[in-house]
Amino acid sequence: MRTHGARPYDSASVNSVSLVQKTRTSCHSQRPSLPRAFGVFRPIVLLKTVRGEILRSREKAEIAVKKGIGWLALSPPFDSWVRCQLWTRVNVVYAHYVGKSVPYFADFYVGSTIERFARDLAALKKHFEFASLAEVVRQDPSRGKPSRPLLALTFDDGFDTLRNGVMEVLDHYAIRATSFVATSTIGNVNLMWRNKLSAIRALREESLYIGQYNSLMPKVGLPGISRGDELLPASRDWPMALKEELVDLLWRACDMPALEEFLDEHRPYFTWEGLERWLAAGHGVGLHTATHPFCSRLGTEGIRAEIEEPAALLKATLGLRFLPFSYPFGVRLGAAAERQLYEDGVFDCAFGINGLVPQGTPAYRLERASMEENLTFNVFGNVLLEGIRRPAGRRSAI
Structure with a gap:
């Protein structure tokens, strides 16, 4: 007899309920514990860790190899050949910021303290005679051969070298340097x-x-x-x-922080008055564009705004008769475009960051070597490697 509202006996329903209960019980019994669940991800974490260690090991190995090549370049029998090659190069080195680590340069800082900077200059002075950038670019054979190859020192990004002790080091070694400035930051009106x-x-x-x-x-x-x-x-x-x-x-x-407050606190860049003092002390000023773009991605309007107008501004404001240009990131315009700017008198020479180039290289295609990391390799070791890599018929005896 059926009671109203009661569900009739249904073996299929009972079986389905039992199946659900069994399935739930089975699922609970098979669910891994939390530590076991994390074990699934251990290989991924391990792979990332191993990858990081491999990258760090590669970096350490690369540094060690570069140090070794730099040491070889200054050791017999290679040293005399390398020195001979440096007589035939346009020798220019560059740095950026020198001093204690600061927030606006923390990502790029490689320990370029004043003390290290002074040691590096002393080391370079053993092999080179420091000269102005204009003298190095326009080497005049009629003036006679100096006792050592000429070398010019440059700085990129327009950081104020009057306030952080750099000027005193340069004076100590009687070095006249060139600072390449991004005009939009002069006077600390903006942060690059x-x-x-x-x-x-x-x-x-x-x-x-x-x-x-x-x-x-x-x-x-x-x-x-x-x-x-x-x-x-x-x-x-x-x-x-x-x-x-x-x-x-x-x-x-x-x-x-408000940008004005940050700039007032740190004051990273040259002011116009500071640039005038820098020039009065015998140093040079060059252009590093207006806002530090990748120049290879500039169109006609971008070239005008980033190079032509800032160049005219520096010449008019500071009375410059020699204006060098350095590419941000070392990334150049096309050869035809930079040649046109050179021929139009926008700048007197242009530099990338791919090492020391031979004398006779067009003034708008010059390069520089970094003195911030692996100095010995960048200046001397690269020259040795280039000699080794040349085809046998073109290689000078080492």
């Missing part, structure tokens, strides 16, 4: 976009700036990042016309 990114990384939590960066990038169709050390490399893909806007948006999103 790469320096802003470095300051954000130095002063804010990684999770904060990664999150804010990843929120901004879809607006310009670029991917996000997963680690803090990807920020600077990823920014190289930004559209150059938007770099100032993007970095300022990120600066504000990360709740950084």
Whole structure:
């Protein structure tokens, strides 16, 4: 007899309920414990750790190899050949910031203290005679051969060398250097976009700036990042016309200090008055563009705004009769474009950062060697390697 509302006996229903209960019991019994679940991810973590160690090992090995090659280049029997080669080169070295680590340069800092800078200059002075950049570029054989190859010292990014002790070191060694300035930062009216990114990384939590960066990038169709050390490399893909806007948006999103306050506190760059003092002391000033873009990605309007107009500004304001130009990142314009700028008198010479080039290289195609890392390799070791790599028929005896 059926009671109203009661469900009739149904063996299929009972079996299905039993099956669900058994399945649930089975699932619970088979669910791994928390430590076992984490074990699934251990290979991934291990692979990332191993990859990081391999990269670090490669970097250490590369540094060791470069040190070894630099040592060989200054040791018999190679040293005499290398010195002979340096007589035939346009010898120019460059640095950026010298001093204690600061937020706006923390990502690029390699320990370039005043003490290390002085030691490096003393080491270079054993092999070179320091001269102005104009003298090195325009070497005049009629003036007679100096006792050692000529070498010029340059600085990129326009950091103020009057306030941090650099000027005193240069005076001590009687060296006249050239500072390449980005005109938009003169007078500390702005912070160069790469320096802003470095300051954000130095002063804010990684999770904060990664999150804010990843929120901004879809607006310009670029991917996000997963680690803090990807920020600077990823920014190289930004559209150059938007770099100032993007970095300022990120600066504000990360709740950084008001830019004026930051600049008043740190005052990283030359002022116009400082540049006049620098020139009066016998040093030189060059152009490093207006805002530090990748010049290879500039069109006609970009070349005008980043190179032609800033060059005219420096010449008119400082009365320069010799204006060298250095490429940000060492990334050049096309050969035809830079030759045209040279022939139009926009600049007197142009430098990348790919080592020391032979004399006779066109003035608009010159290069420099870094003195910030692996100095001995960059200046001497590279020359030795180039000699080894030449075809046998063109190689001088070592």
